[in-house]
Each structure stands twice: as structure tokens, then as C-alpha cells.
Amino acid sequence: MSELNVLLEAFKQTEYPLPGHGNRDVKVLQEAFANVADDLESDMYGNGKIIEDFQAKMAAYLGKEAAVFFPSGTMAQQIALRIWCDEKGVKKVAYHPLSHLEIHEEHALKELHQIEPVLLADKSRVIHLEDVVGMDEEIACLLLELPQREIGGQLPDYQTLEVISAFCREKGIKLHLDGARLFEIVPYYQKSAAEICALFDSVYISFYKGIGGIAGAILTGEKAFTEKSKVWKRRHGGDLISLYPYIISADYYFEQRISKMAQYLEEAKELAALYHQCHAVETNPAVPVSNMFHVHISVSKQALEPILLAVYEETGVGLTSYLREVSEKECYFEVSIGDRYGAVPKERVREAFKLLDEKIKAMKE
Template sequence: MVKTLLEAFNKAEYPVVGHGKRHVQVLKNTFDHLDGEIDSDIYGTGKVIEDFQTKMAAYLGKPSAVFFPSGTMAQQIALRLWCDEKGSKKVAYHPLCHLEIHEQDGLKELHHIEPVLLADKDRLITLEDVRNMKEDIACLLLELPQREIGGQLPAYEELEAIAAHCRAKGIKLHLDGARLYEILPYYGKTAAEVCSLFDSVYVSFYKGIGGIAGAILAGEEAFTSQSKIWKRRHGGDLISLYPYILNADLAFDERLPKMEQYYQAAVELAGMYNNGIEGITTRPVTPVSNMFHVHAAMPKEKLEQILIALYEETGIGLTGNIRDAGEGTSYYEVSLGDRYAAIPKDRLRQAFELLHEKVKQTLI
């Protein structure tokens, strides 16, 4: 008997979100087609890591790139470098930035950097927010898309205006591009075009790309050379990182061409959520990437009961995790990948019809 939402989701015949299970087979698939005599990287050097770094630098339109085991490490180091260069210990970012809410105050405790929180937590940072800053900061971090508010994006013209303002004021601009690949179809831009607005860029390999782990930090040569020193100080120079690098390279080549497909799937799925199901809405209403949030006007526990029953009756798994949003409401994140294309559309429509009925009965 299923007891939790996650158990029900894992047993669903057609889970909707993600690329697939994160299991050992992912790594086995990476090595199946490779020559076993390929030399590993050693403490950040060697052909396997250097070739991949060169490839990613070219893709991002930057002179140089460094592979890191985690984005947390890469971004803290990026902000530290910009603070050291300017002689300021202040950086600005959104109140729901990853560094602020998911890293146990690493930026403050390890680097003694003081964040300046811009905008309200429920909206994007605007040019006006940046212009009205009273603090003298070394760097502004922008996350594209802003995950914690449903993956919202500023208009590209707004982004260009913020970048121009930062250049004029001598403020470095850093991109939290953990989901950079996923926003390119909406913007209609290349990665290099978007990254040209930023002084430094971080991208992830385990989110939309679906790799095991790892990140790239890119920028000018002087910047990345210094980042390597800090990478060593942080313990990020493992004797070898090749399992992550080779897997990231494979996943990058396989999934980058599918980003438009994932984006259009999110638009389609959000339309089903917004098709008259009382108390259920998506944020944003029309997604701007492969992700969005689903908000429900009911407590987490009640929504979990509805979804568990739905999964058992239809075999369609919508999510494995729901969060409490306060005041009797709840929400969950949707991020689409390879799994979505395999779902029979008639089964999916039937699941949403049943969801509509179950929610309606609950709200009576």
C-alpha cells in the first residue's frame, strides 16, 4: 500500500517530469561507447577536462571556462573574485537566490560577503531596482530564469538595459545560468548572445541537461585563472573528475537540441493545468522555459491525497513533491525533459479530466 506521494509517483507508469531515474545506468551508458584507454584528468589538467572546458567556453562565447564539481562552489568563488577586484564586500541578488536560501550562508561564512537583496521575493529584479540601489556593490547576480518564482524571465530588452547600466557604473554582472539552455528558445538567442551581457557565467550539467553533476564557470582568462586557485582552496580539484565531465559532455550533446521540444511541452502542459481546474493555476501562466510552478488553493496534505489517488487510477505521475505555501495553499515545481514525449496524450488528457473532478469534489 502506497503511503507517500513520492512512493506513488515512483510507481506511476508515466511520470511526467524529468528525464528519467537517476541511477547507476546513467553512468554505465556514458562509458559504453568510450575507449577505456582514455586518460583521466589529474587535478584539473589533462585532455579530457581541457577539451571540454574549451568546448563550453566557445558555446558560451567566453575566452575561458573552468569545470567545477558544483555550482555552489563556482558561484561563491565568482562573487569572491569580483569583490576582491573592486575592494568591496557587497554583492546584490534576488531574495530567493540560491546563495541566499540553499547554501547555509556559505557566501557569508566562508567569504564574509554581505548580500544586498533586490526586489520583493515574489517578483523579478528590474532596472529600476538596480538604479535605486544605495549600496556600492561589486557585483550583481541575475538568475535566468528565476526558479523560486516559477522560472520567470525579464524581457530581453530589460536585461540589456540592466547590463548597460552595470557597465556604466562599474558593477560586474554575473549570470546564474543553471537553466540557461532552457531559456534560449523563448529568447530566440544563442547562449553566446545572452552571455555577452555578463562578465561571468555559471551553467549546470545536472538540471535541464540531466548529467550526474558538475558546472562550468566562464569569463575572461584572468578571471578563470584566479577561479582555479580558489577551486583548489575549496577542495574542488579532485584527483579526477572525468566521470562527471564525460557524462556532462554526452548529455550536453544529446539534450541541447531538445530544449525547444521541452519548452513547447511545458507550454502545452501548463495549458492543461489552466483549463478550468478550480483553484489550480500555473506561474507563469504561460511558461518561458521547460519549467513552471503549479499553485493550488488547498493545503499540501489535501493535494497529496488527491494526487496519490490520481496516480493509482491513471498511472500518470505529476510530481513527487509538494510544498506548503502558507495560508492553506500549496505548490509544486514542474520541469520537463525526455519523459514527457513518451506519455500517451489521451492518457494525459484523461488524467487532467479526473484531476478536475477530484479537485471539484474536494472544494465542494
């Protein structure tokens, strides 16, 4: 068994794993369906009351004219950018160098849609107004990811979003929101989801991240835009005969967790502060701005793994299921707070971090 699997298996066996909502097993679907009527009719190829009602509900919540449910956010975002490029007759879009489209989709925009990306900003920070104003290429659309997941969930300040939005509208550039984690940033900005979305021409949100559903996404904007997206959804094979398992779980967990986002943020801040008390540990951001952050430890991956295994065994508290190597002397992992953290006794958490600090210090001496 690989070292990664050893850590994963040890994490699974802990009594008190800290991140996430819980195991992504069949119980997630069973809970969502527990009170669903037996005679509820399914959707059929993108039509039907169940999908149409949920789309209308999400459009209203996000303050947009219309919304379309997609089986995946990858599909939804490629389609959004294709529509904006076709409308302007320009096959270029701009986004962060660590955007999901750039590093996780096998260059799908270029291969499927012949769209060229323009990469903005340094990899270590979010996009600033100067990056947008300083572009020397014509683009159809600018994509902003809020929060920027690959750099710990960093966010620009709200005023920056407002001035970027105003600039784009003045210059005829469409502004698209990669809002996979939109719900999770609402408490930090102290704005409603609709207020944030008003700055953007199109918005994508996910239902399996902070919400914790099975899968699925919403793409929203003006009705003319969403009608075009339906055509592209069919072209991409996204109109499955039925999507109701995803829709029911999305709606159920949306109702269960949307009111908890402020709690998750405060718990993320609390947990980050505990990491800061440990030797050779930093978080990015230093103070979380959503329910997620990255933990960087100035210890090699090989040296840290047995320390974590010992902490798990002695305290029953699980911190992470994996480590990613930064260099020979540093590794990191991501933390996303969900329902689990609040259920862990505080004394057990403090015990785990005290032991983690002691063991890192002993290893460093």
C-alpha cells in the first residue's frame, strides 16, 4: 500500500475527522430522498416540473432572469464562454493562470471550441484591476473565480470587483463568475448572493462543494443567454434522460446548509488559528475568507506523514487525508469546513494540535 493510501486509510479510521461534511457514500443520496414522494415525476431531457422549478428557484436566489441545470460545472463554464465568444466574434477569454479551465480540463476550451486563453495575474495572487486594464489583447469575456481555490481560497476586496465589473461593461467585455463556491463567500463580503451576481453577466455555481450534493451545477444570466446555453447543453450531451437524482440532492442540501455558511467561515478562522499555534505551520490565507484554506508546513512530506499518523492514532482526530509536496522541505493540504467540525469536542481538537506542535518541534530539534 502506498504512503498516500496509508494516510488516507488512517484518516478514514479516525473518530473525529475535521474537514468536510462526511463520507460521500450512498447515504448522501438516501438522506436526500428520504421524504420524497413516490409519485414525483422525473424530468425528461431538460424539461419537467422538477427541473424547471429548481431552475426558477436558483435564478431568483441569484437575482438573474433565468437559470439552467447542468450535470457538471466544467460543461456549464465552457458553454458560457463559447456563447460570449460567438456573440462578440472574438475567440479569446481571460482568466487566472490557476483557473480550473487552465489546469484541470485538458485544454478543452481550445480543443473543443478553438478559444484561446489570456492568463492574467501572478499565480500567487488574485486578479487586480491593473491586470484587466493592462491587457493588450481583445477578449470576449473575463472569468473571475471567487474564491481562487488553488491559492487557498483568496478573494479580492469587494470594491475591486465593482471597479472590474464597471470597466468590463464600459469596454464591452462580458464578465463571468466561476462561483463554484459562491455560497461560501457571501458571509465574508456581507452581501447577498444576488448582489454579488449583479456584477456579472453570467454565473456558474456548484452543488457538490460547500452544499455537499451529489453533483450538478447551475448556469444563470439573462434569458437570451440561458436559452443559447440549452442548445449547447444538448450539443455537449448534457441533456441526460433524467437529472432528478442530482436536482433533488442539490435542493435538499441547499436548504440544509445555505444558512450555515457564516458558521463554516467562523469555524475555518478558529481552525486556522489553531494551525498558527503549531511550529513551522502557516495557512493561506492567514485568516480564511471562506470555509476553505490551505495549510503549509515547513516539513517534508515524508517526515510529516508519520507525525500525522501518530496524531490520528493517539487522539482520534483526523486533520487531512493527503499531503502534497511543495519542495523537499515543505508540503501542504487543503481544508474545507463543513458539518463535521462543529460536532468534534473542542478538548479533542486542542489535544490533537498540542500533540502536532510537540511532534513537529521534536522532529525539528
